[in-house]
Amino acid sequence: LITALAGGVGAARFLTGLLKLVKEEDLTIIGNTGDDIEMFGFHISPDLDIVAYTLAGLADEKKGWGLEGDTFRCLDMLKKLGLETWFNLGDKDLATHIFRTELLNKGFTLSEATDSICQALGLRVKILPMTNDRFETRIRIEEGLVHFEEYFVKREAKDNVLGVEFVGAPSARPAPKVVDSIMKAKLVIICPSNPIVSIGTILSVDGVRNALKQTNAKVVAISPIVAGAPIKGPADKLMRGLGFEVSAFAVAKIYADFLDDFIIDDQDASEKTQIESLGMRVKTTNTLMKTLEDKVRLAKVVLEC
Amino acid sequence: LITALAGGVGAARFLTGLLKLVKEEDLTIIGNTGDDIEMFGFHISPDLDIVAYTLAGLADEKKGWGLEGDTFRCLDMLKKLGLETWFNLGDKDLATHIFRTELLNKGFTLSEATDSICQALGLRVKILPMTNDRFETRIRIEEGLVHFEEYFVKREAKDNVLGVEFVGAPSARPAPKVVDSIMKAKLVIICPSNPIVSIGTILSVDGVRNALKQTNAKVVAISPIVAGAPIKGPADKLMRGLGFEVSAFAVAKIYADFLDDFIIDDQDASEKTQIESLGMRVKTTNTLMKTLEDKVRLAKVVLEC
Numbered sequence: 001l002i003t004a005l006a007g008g009v010g011a012a013r014f015l016t017g018l019l020k021l022v023k024e025e026d027l028t029i030i031g032n033t034g035d036d037i038e039m040f041g042f043h044i045s046p047d048l049d050i051v052a053y054t055l056a057g058l059a060d061e062k063k064g065w066g067l068e069g070d071t072f073r074c075l076d077m078l079k080k081l082g083l084e085t086w087f088n089l090g091d092k093d094l095a096t097h098i099f100r101t102e103l104l105n106k107g108f109t110l111s112e113a114t115d116s117i118c119q120a121l122g123l124r125v126k127i128l129p130m131t132n133d134r135f136e137t138r139i140r141i142e143e144g145l146v147h148f149e150e151y152f153v154k155r156e157a158k159d160n161v162l163g164v165e166f167v168g169a170p171s172a173r174p175a176p177k178v179v180d181s182i183m184k185a186k187l188v189i190i191c192p193s194n195p196i197v198s199i200g201t202i203l204s205v206d207g208v209r210n211a212l213k214q215t216n217a218k219v220v221a222i223s224p225i226v227a228g229a230p231i232k233g234p235a236d237k238l239m240r241g242l243g244f245e246v247s248a249f250a251v252a253k254i255y256a257d258f259l260d261d262f263i264i265d266d267q268d269a270s271e272k273t274q275i276e277s278l279g280m281r282v283k284t285t286n287t288l289m290k291t292l293e294d295k296v297r298l299a300k301v302v303l304e305c
Numbered sequence: 306l307i308t309a310l311a312g313g314v315g316a317a318r319f320l321t322g323l324l325k326l327v328k329e330e331d332l333t334i335i336g337n338t339g340d341d342i343e344m345f346g347f348h349i350s351p352d353l354d355i356v357a358y359t360l361a362g363l364a365d366e367k368k369g370w371g372l373e374g375d376t377f378r379c380l381d382m383l384k385k386l387g388l389e390t391w392f393n394l395g396d397k398d399l400a401t402h403i404f405r406t407e408l409l410n411k412g413f414t415l416s417e418a419t420d421s422i423c424q425a426l427g428l429r430v431k432i433l434p435m436t437n438d439r440f441e442t443r444i445r446i447e448e449g450l451v452h453f454e455e456y457f458v459k460r461e462a463k464d465n466v467l468g469v470e471f472v473g474a475p476s477a478r479p480a481p482k483v484v485d486s487i488m489k490a491k492l493v494i495i496c497p498s499n500p501i502v503s504i505g506t507i508l509s510v511d512g513v514r515n516a517l518k519q520t521n522a523k524v525v526a527i528s529p530i531v532a533g534a535p536i537k538g539p540a541d542k543l544m545r546g547l548g549f550e551v552s553a554f555a556v557a558k559i560y561a562d563f564l565d566d567f568i569i570d571d572q573d574a575s576e577k578t579q580i581e582s583l584g585m586r587v588k589t590t591n592t593l594m595k596t597l598e599d600k601v602r603l604a605k606v607v608l609e610c
Contacts, residue, residue, distance in 0.1 A: 040403045041346075041410060071378055077400030081425040091396040095382030098345045105346060120386040 003028045003185040003217070007198025008035075008047040009064055010224060010232050011191035012054035017295025018189075019055065021303060024124040028181040030208075032193070033110065033129045034137035034166060034201035037149050039087050040078070042097035043104050046149065047198065048114055048129060049096055056121040064232070067092045086154040111175045130202045132175045136167040137197050139238075148197055157234040161241025164196060169204045182211040189302055190221035190259070192287065194235045195251045196242065212258035219260045220305045222287060222298065223248040226265040231288070249274050256280065261305040263287065263298075281305075308333045308490040308522070312503025313340075313352045314369055315529060315537050316496035317359035322600025323494070324360065326608060329429035333486040335513075337498070338415065338434045339442035339471060339506035342454050344392050345383065347402035348409055351454065352503065353419055353434060354401055361426040369537070372397045391459040416480045435507045437480045441472040442502050444543075453502055462539040466546025469501060474509045487516040494607055495526035495564070497592065499540045500556045501547065517563035524565045525610045527592060527603065528553040531570040536593070554579050561585065566610040568592065568603075586610075 002022060004015060006029050015029065032047040046065075053059040053067055060068040070090030079085045089097075096117060103113040109132040118127050139151040140163035151159060182188055193199050203209045212219055225248050230236050236246045244250045248264040249271045255262070256278040264271065265287040272282045283305065289295045307327060309320060311334050320334065337352040358364040358372055365373040375395030384390045394402075401422060408418040414437040423432050444456040445468035456464060487493055498504050508514045517524055530553050535541050541551045549555045553569040554576045560567070561583040569576065570592040577587045588610065594600045 041407045067382075071376060071396065073376055073396035074379060074399045074403070077372075077397040078403065081400055081404045081422070083400075083404060091376065091378035091399075092382040094379045094396075094399070095386055095388075098379070098383065099386045099388060102346045117386070 001026055001028070001181075001185045002187045002189065003030065003181040004189040004191055005030050005193075005199055005202050006047070006051055006191045007032050007193025008050045008233075009054075011047075011193045011198070012051045012059065013289050013295055014191050014222065014298060015051065016054060017289065017292065017297070017299040018302070019125065020292070020296045021299050028126045028128060028177070028185070030128050030130055030178055030181065030202055031114075032198045032201050033131060033135055034197060035148050035152075036136070037087070037147055039089070039097075040083070042094075042101045043110075044087075044089075044097050045100065045110070045114070045129065048127060049093070049117075052114075052118055052121055052123060052127060055125055056123055058121070066090050087149060088153065109175070111177075126177075126181075128178050128181065129175050130178060130205050130208070131172040133172040134168040135172045135201065135205070137201055138165045138167055139163075140165065152234060157237060161234075161237050164200075164238065164242060166201060166204050169201075172205050174205050174207050178205070179207045179211045182208070182217065183215050185215065185217040187303070187305075188212065188215060188217045188219045190219070190255060192222040192224040192231065194224060194230070194233055194238065195254045196235070196238050200254070209258065218305060219258055220302050221251070221255050221259055221262050222302065223251050223262065223264045223268070225251055225268075226287060227267040247271060252278055252280065263301060263305075306331055306333070306486075306490045307492045307494065308335065308486040309494040309496055310335050310498075310504055310507050311352070311356055311496045312337050312498025313355045313538075314359075316352075316498045316503070317356045317364065318594050318600055319496050319527065319603060320356065321359060322594065322597065322602070322604040323607070324430065325597070325601045326604050333431045333433060333482070333490070335433050335435055335483055335486065335507055336419075337503045337506050338436060339440055339502060340453050340457075341441070342392070342452055344394070344402075345388070347399075347406045348415075349392075349394075349402050350405065350415070350419070350434065353432060354398070354422075357419075357423055357426055357428060357432060360430055361428055363426070371395050392454060393458065414480070416482075431482075431486075433483050433486065434480050435483060435510050435513070436477040438477040439473040440477045440506065440510070442506055443470045443472055444468075445470065457539060462542060466539075466542050469505075469543065469547060471506060471509050474506075477510050479510050479512050483510070484512045484516045487513070487522065488520050490520065490522040492608070492610075493517065493520060493522045493524045495524070495560060497527040497529040497536065499529060499535070499538055499543065500559045501540070501543050505559070514563065523610060524563055525607050526556070526560050526564055526567050527607065528556050528567065528569045528573065530556055530573075531592060532572040552576060557583055557585065568606060568610075 137148040138145040141159035252275045442453040443450040446464035557580040
């Protein structure tokens with residue numbers, strides 16, 4: 001049994017490779033819900049969705065978000081009606097939000113809604129939201145606190161990051177099976193996702209970090225930072241804004257209290273000794289995932305830990 | 306000042322012609338909300354929308370419903386997710402329902418939401434829902450009572466109609482300005498719409514029928530029945546199912562207590578004397594509206610009453 005902590009696109013890419021090597025039924029994915037946002041009355045879960053879409057083979061891999069071949073007719077009309085339309089909402093993508101929101105309004109939990117979406121998409125892999133409670137990642141910029149998606153999509157990650165706040169974190173309980181899936185796994189994988197706003201959110205949910213320390217599973221992470229820069233997303237700005245150095249070593253420090261193995265890119269081999277001094281094994285490999293072969297190869301390295 | 310009682314497509318076509326002759330600001334339209342339906346969590350107002358879309362020049366006139374050039378990507382995806390998708394929901398059309406539902410959820414009335422939609426579409430004409438209270442037209446078929454849209458769209462109007470029920474009618478109050486717009490008008494037009502499920506619903510709202518009797522306005526109707534058949538829609542089945550004859554005369558009887566003038570098609574000239582015996586003036590003309598010229602010509606006949 002394998003459990004993976006996942007953010008969005010980077011994690012989804014890695015997991016595509018992993019699922020060429022392990023059975024869907026044996027994999028549980030704990031997804032980040034800190035990016036979840038209410039928009040036009042819908043509950044949108046960007047990270048849960050991109051993982052599900054990618055694993056179902058429906059994602060637009062070139063664009064890096066959304067569903068392949070999606071259109072934006074509804075969004076165009078919403079704009080015509082005078083609504084704020086900075087959040088990219090495809091016509092097909094919208095159906096997922098409609099479905100999820102209807103289930104939530106009927107009293108189902110986000111776990112149950114996510115399960116229904118996965119089943120409808122034909123997935124046998126289990127995707128668990130980290131929590132069913134309200135949890136919202138806010139970024140402090142000069143103008144004040146804004147929702148992560150507002151910082152990332154609307155403001156195009158251009159602001160100086162002065163801080164990060166996880167609204168709801170103190171009272172957010174892990175969703176059913178989250179802690180259990182970590183405790184019962186043989187291998188826990190921390191996907192190459194943003195260590196602060198993707199993995200950091202999951203780690204902040206009560207009991208998760210502790211489970212990672214206590215589990216008998218081997219805990220392996222893949223560095224999302226290669227040669228001092230994130231492969232995707234605003235991790236560098238976020239890390240720098242919070243006073244972290246932007247390096248594999250800095251990521252390793254964040255995970256040091258529970259990590260057994262850390263996989264870093266060949267380009268960062270010079271950091272190996274320094275990271276090992278934190279008390280973890282380090283493997284160097286090519287971590288860039290351009291082709292499916294790249295993804296499978298990286299997954300193989302993880303499984304061989 | 307002119308006030309029109311309107312159903313869906315037939316009314317919208319007529320009103321397009323009327324607005325070539327009168328100023329938008331001088332026209333108030335009272336729309337049928339008996340077809341309104343909750344679908345996927347949205348409040349959908351089919352008749353209010355088709356009138357607004359048509360007058361804004363956005364309707365798909367050929368298809369007879371929806372927005373021109375609309376696509377159905379979201380609906381396709383909802384189907385893939387396992388939802389019932391018999392209700393035709395275009396991607397652009399959806400934006401109107403999202404906008405309306407958000408306004409209603411924020412506590413605005415259907416009147417206010419309709420106003421916002423009209424303004425956003427650039428309309429200066431006033432469209433009033435007949436009521437802001439719950440009102441639902443149900444059709445009794447052999448299997449029981451079904452929502453009008455279920456009878457009409459899902460079951461393609463194929464069932465024998467055993468009866469019609471207006472759920473909520475006894476307690477539905479007219480929306481603001483509805484009664485007032487009838488009382489203050491110089492001319493009230495009953496559009497060529499279904500006399501039972503489009504106009505009949507409006508007439509059943511407390512105070513509306515009485516206002517039509519009391520107003521000093523001239524009240525003029527255009528028959529939706531030509532040569533024993535409706536121009537559009539299931540009016541014949543509905544009328545027959547309720548024991549009415551399908552004729553201009555039968556429609557005239559439904560409106561007899563408040564109607565001053567009734568405009569019937571040349572093809573029904575033989576009914577003229579019979580209808581006049583109900584105590585109203587009758588004008589015969591070509592009531593078929595194929596071109597914009599047809600619509601304007603018919604509107605001219607109404608204005609000359």
